[in-house]
Amino acid sequence: xxxxxxxxxxxxxxxxxxxxxxxxxxxxxxxxxxxxxxxxxxxxxxxxxxxxxxxxxxxxxxxxxxxxxxxxxxxxxxxxxxxxxxxxxxxxxxxxxxxxxxxxxxxxxxxxxxxxxxxxxxxxxxxxxxxxxxxxxxxxxxxxxxxxxxxxxxxxxxxxxxxxxxxxxxxxxxxxxxxxxxxxxxxxxxxxxxxxxxxxxxxxxxxxxxxxxxxxxxxxxxxxxxxxxxxxxxxxxxxxxxxxxxxxxxxxxxxxxxxxxxxxxxxxxxxxxxxxxxxxxxxxxxxxxxxxxxxxxxxxxxxxxxxxxxxxxxxxxxxxxxxxxxxxxxxxxxxxxxxxxxxxxxxxxxxxxxxxxxxxxxxxxxxxxxxxxxxxxxxxxxxxxxxxxxxxxxxxxxxxxxxxxxxxxxxxxxxxxxxxxxxxxxxxxxxxxxxx
Numbered sequence: 514x515x516x517x518x519x520x521x522x523x524x525x526x527x528x529x530x531x532x533x534x535x536x537x538x539x540x541x542x543x544x545x546x547x548x549x550x551x552x553x554x555x556x557x558x559x560x561x562x563x564x565x566x567x568x569x570x571x572x573x574x575x576x577x578x579x580x581x582x583x584x585x586x587x588x589x590x591x592x593x594x595x596x597x598x599x600x601x602x603x604x605x606x607x608x609x610x611x612x613x614x615x616x617x618x619x620x621x622x623x624x625x626x627x628x629x630x631x632x633x634x635x636x637x638x639x640x641x642x643x644x645x646x647x648x649x650x651x652x653x654x655x656x657x658x659x660x661x662x663x664x665x666x667x668x669x670x671x672x673x674x675x676x677x678x679x680x681x682x683x684x685x686x687x688x689x690x691x692x693x694x695x696x697x698x699x700x701x702x703x704x705x706x707x708x709x710x711x712x713x714x715x716x717x718x719x720x721x722x723x724x725x726x727x728x729x730x731x732x733x734x735x736x737x738x739x740x741x742x743x744x745x746x747x748x749x750x751x752x753x754x755x756x757x758x759x760x761x762x763x764x765x766x767x768x769x770x771x772x773x774x775x776x777x778x779x780x781x782x783x784x785x786x787x788x789x790x791x792x793x794x795x796x797x798x799x800x801x802x803x804x805x806x807x808x809x810x811x812x813x814x815x816x817x818x819x820x821x822x823x824x825x826x827x828x829x830x831x832x833x834x835x836x837x838x839x840x841x842x843x844x845x846x847x848x849x850x851x852x853x854x855x856x857x858x859x860x861x862x863x864x865x866x867x868x869x870x871x872x873x874x875x876x877x878x879x880x881x882x883x884x885x886x887x888x889x890x891x892x893x894x895x896x897x898x899x900x901x902x903x904x905x906x907x908x909x910x911x912x913x914x915x916x917x918x919x920x921x922x923x924x925x926x927x928x929x930x931x932x933x934x935x936x937x938x939x940x941x942x943x944x945x946x947x948x949x
Contacts, residue, residue: 579869580750583823583893590898593934596707596778598899601700602938607631610638610678613655618671620661622646629657635693637681642670645681705758706778707901707934710748714741717924718913738927745929751879752933754889756782780934783896783943784889793944802948803837809890809944810864816892816942819862823869826888830948831868834888866890883947892942899934906931 610632614625629651632638636648638659646669650658661669672678683694714737716724724734758781787794793812797805814820826834838859859866875885900906911926 578746578750578873579823579871580753580825581746583869583891584753584896584898590900590933591936592902593707593899594902596709596901596903596932596934597704598707598934598936599702599704600936600938601702603698603700604939606696606698607680609680610657612672612676612678613674615673616671618668620668622659622669622672623652624657624659624672626655626657629654632657632680633683633694635684637684639679639681640670640672641676641678644668644670647684703937705781705899705934705936707899707904707932708752708756708778708780709901709904709930709932710745711928711930712741712745712748713926713928714738715924715926718915721925741927741929745931747873747879749933750873752780752782753935754782754784754880754884756780756935757785781937782935783891783937783940784945786937786940787943787945790940792940794947795945796947796949799833799837799948802834802946805946806834806859806888807861809946810859810861810866813890813892813942813944814864815939816894819865821865821867822890822892824859824866824888824890825869825871825874827874827885828870828872829875830886830888831870833948834868886948888946888948890944892939895938895940895942897936897938899936901932901934904930904932 608628608631610624611627612624613627616622616624632648632651634648634651637645638648639645644667645662646659647662648657649660652658659669661667685693716734721734727733757779759779760776761779763775763777793809795805795809816822857868859868874880874887877885906929908927908929910928911922913925914923
């Protein structure tokens with residue numbers, strides 16, 4: 514047998530079918546040739562200096578969670594008393610009149626419109642050419658009558674289908690005993706679910722004792738617990754982007770089901786909400802990336818002037834976008850040793866966009882491959898995380914037989930559980946670009 518070090522800690526995953534997960538044969542220390550070590554392929558004693566490399570466990574996984582950092586800036590998740598919740602939003606309080614049939618010019622017009630409830634009598638409306646008329650009758654749900662203003666104002670111009678007429682202002686007069694314009698803003702009811710999740714790390718008594726007391730991997734036990742927490746963060750981040758509101762049937766193997774029939778609710782994330790709402794989602798080429806990016810910024814401006822929003826994209830795509838802005842104008846002095854190709858912010862005046870690197874977008878174990886070349890502009894103030902009060906973020910561990918567990922189990926489970934949902938208001942204030 515060659516003098517090699519081929520020790521591999523046993524993989525303990527979520528499956529209960531792997532009997533080797535509870536065996537002690539792969540948990541033996543390095544020792545001399547012969548006996549148990551040879552039988553289970555543990556190899557010979559290796560030089561001390563060579564074995565020192567195992568005293569540190571290098572974490573090579575991606576740990577960029579700028580999405581969760583921005584989400585946390587809004588404060589702690591909101592407590593919900595059910596795993597189903599609803600929330601309300603108000604859209605635009607004023608809607609233009611949309612013409613649905615051609616109408617000729619005149620001093621009085623009968624206009625066919627898509628919805629007459631957006632206007633009232635005694636309201637000035639503004640035609641595409643700047644002419645002003647006054648609504649004097651709401652005939653039915655799709656018909657209004659308009660008069661021209663008194664001379665010397667021009668006659669009302671002809672209109673065609675799909676023209677839009679702006680609502681200028683209500684008009685009133687002295688001595689009236691009525692009010693013609695009554696207003697009430699409708700709300701939009703939205704719903705989502707809180708998704709419950711749990712994950713655990715399991716060690717038999719022998720495994721746990723040896724991992725906690727060995728000299729060659731002293732941090733292995735705690736690293737497994739920390740990595741489990743990291744995986745939970747990935748779960749939450751993945752749900753934030755691509756969660757789909759709905760229900761799933763669980764396998765429910767080896768467990769008793771109480772009142773749910775194994776059906777679980779799943780939460781909806783931002784990207785499905787954007788596509789359902791008709792948000793700005795476009796495909797483009799790298800050559801047209803800047804133009805499409807600027808169009809996305811302006812078409813998703815629903816906040817105050819100059820508001821700052823994060824743009825989530827991979828670091829490589831952020832560099833490409835930076836070069837598109839900086840490349841042609843970039844100049845260096847002969848002694849410069851640093852070529853700074855990165856932008857941290859783009860200020861378009863009406864909006865400021867901060868780059869939020871998301872290396873995880875290129876991780877195809879968490880995201881579709883298209884996300885590696887995607888840029889998401891988010892309005893984070895419109896997104897609020899929610900958790901179900903019965904399942905707050907929590908952790909613990911089970912008792913072994915030695916500690917008095919009544920079921921005589923001879924292993925310990927370190928578990929994490931929690932729930933998460935998202936209130937996503939006005940997805941139209943968000944956009945996405947996929948670059949090819």
